[in-house]
Amino acid sequence: MKEFELKYGCNPNQKPSRIYTENGELPIKVLSGRPGYINFLDAFNGWQLVKELKKATGLPSATSFKHVSPAGAAVGLPLSDVERKIYWVDDIDTDLTPLANAYARARGADRMSSFGDFISLSDVCDKETALLIKREVSDGVIAPGYTDEALEILKTKKKGAYNVIEIDPDYVPPETERKDVFGITFEQKRNELNIDRDFFSNIVTKNKELPESARIDLAVSMITLKYTQSNSVCYVKGGQAIGIGAGQQSRIHCTRLAGSKADNWYLRQSPQVLGLKFIDGIHRADRDNAIDLYIGEDYMDVLADGAWQNIFKVRPDVFTAEEKRAWLNGNSDVALGSDAFFPFGDNIERAHRSGVKYVAQPGGSIRDDHVIDTCDKYGMVMSFTGIRLFHH
Numbered sequence: 001m002k003e004f005e006l007k008y009g010c011n012p013n014q015k016p017s018r019i020y021t022e023n024g025e026l027p028i029k030v031l032s033g034r035p036g037y038i039n040f041l042d043a044f045n046g047w048q049l050v051k052e053l054k055k056a057t058g059l060p061s062a063t064s065f066k067h068v069s070p071a072g073a074a075v076g077l078p079l080s081d082v083e084r085k086i087y088w089v090d091d092i093d094t095d096l097t098p099l100a101n102a103y104a105r106a107r108g109a110d111r112m113s114s115f116g117d118f119i120s121l122s123d124v125c126d127k128e129t130a131l132l133i134k135r136e137v138s139d140g141v142i143a144p145g146y147t148d149e150a151l152e153i154l155k156t157k158k159k160g161a162y163n164v165i166e167i168d169p170d171y172v173p174p175e176t177e178r179k180d181v182f183g184i185t186f187e188q189k190r191n192e193l194n195i196d197r198d199f200f201s202n203i204v205t206k207n208k209e210l211p212e213s214a215r216i217d218l219a220v221s222m223i224t225l226k227y228t229q230s231n232s233v234c235y236v237k238g239g240q241a242i243g244i245g246a247g248q249q250s251r252i253h254c255t256r257l258a259g260s261k262a263d264n265w266y267l268r269q270s271p272q273v274l275g276l277k278f279i280d281g282i283h284r285a286d287r288d289n290a291i292d293l294y295i296g297e298d299y300m301d302v303l304a305d306g307a308w309q310n311i312f313k314v315r316p317d318v319f320t321a322e323e324k325r326a327w328l329n330g331n332s333d334v335a336l337g338s339d340a341f342f343p344f345g346d347n348i349e350r351a352h353r354s355g356v357k358y359v360a361q362p363g364g365s366i367r368d369d370h371v372i373d374t375c376d377k378y379g380m381v382m383s384f385t386g387i388r389l390f391h392h
Helices: 037-057 081-086 098-108 127-134 148-155 212-226 251-267 284-294 321-328 346-352 368-377
Strands: 003-006 017-020 028-032 061-066 069-075 117-121 138-143 163-167 176-181 184-189 232-237 240-246 334-338 356-361 381-384
Touching: 028 148, 037 061, 037 069, 037 117, 037 138, 037 163, 037 212, 061 098, 069 098, 069 212, 081 098, 098 117, 098 127, 098 240, 127 148, 148 163, 212 232, 212 240, 212 334, 212 356, 232 251, 240 251, 251 321, 251 334, 251 346, 334 346, 346 356, 346 368, 368 381
Parallel strands: 117 138, 138 163, 334 356, 356 381
Antiparallel strands: 003 017, 028 163, 061 069, 061 117, 069 240, 176 184, 232 240, 232 334
């Protein structure tokens, strides 16, 4: 197959549309559904991300993409009991496979952003991962293969219209990439930068203790940023992205956006949230929306009389700002990556409030000394990679 006709482009009025190769055949097979223009953008970016994560860590990897940026990315480490609960997989009696753990983490860290995602998997999709995918609102999945059981499960999703793509894991794209904008062709060498544990060897802070777990987290962060629309910042803990700030014009706004998402991830583990008593039969998306409102500033939208009865069996107490701050103070050992240098120490101040201890960024600002001093104030470890990771 040298080309694949799409229903339409980015928008329904953009017809005709297709994907094609000028040389050779497309490295994909569409096993179910009819993926669209944005689906393929998400699929191909996501596939590159998980392939690199697997190479860097040796662990099965997954990502949840929305609008050509990852909403979540993770490697297949086991889930704690609390994580199983906040990712809505605590009702599964059997142990999850490493690949299923990776997807549960990638989807679960920011469930609001992952709603309607396109999934990328580094390994052959197994039955356990397919069962997790089946119960989520999702547009499709790309993987290097599917077991027979997994494929049958996925083919039943959306009454047979769910998008299932198989990609050749040995496919190597041309070294030069091109795209057209306004009738003008842009050409550049592909970003083949290899991010591994040695990528973070240039530590510029007084604290130079970078454990192996932190190296993995920083690798997850930087590889995720490599495929996130810039400007971007990514917080990671325990092998998974817990907050991604994408496409912001200001670096501090990236840091704040990603930090607020990381805070929400940690607040969902608090006794106040774990103790919420939802009414029977509430949909998963409605639970996610209710939690997001409950831990935010608009909590009265779900706690007002006439509203809470449609969500909770018992009206929860207000989760006060003081209680939230006290809980967030318990978060620690978070890793943070930035796709370009931090121009001021205010980014580090904000990161500190979300438990960041390990930082990776290119360096090169005229205020590097101030950024380093701010890290030293909090005993952080910071690596200068010397490499920018803009993605557009």
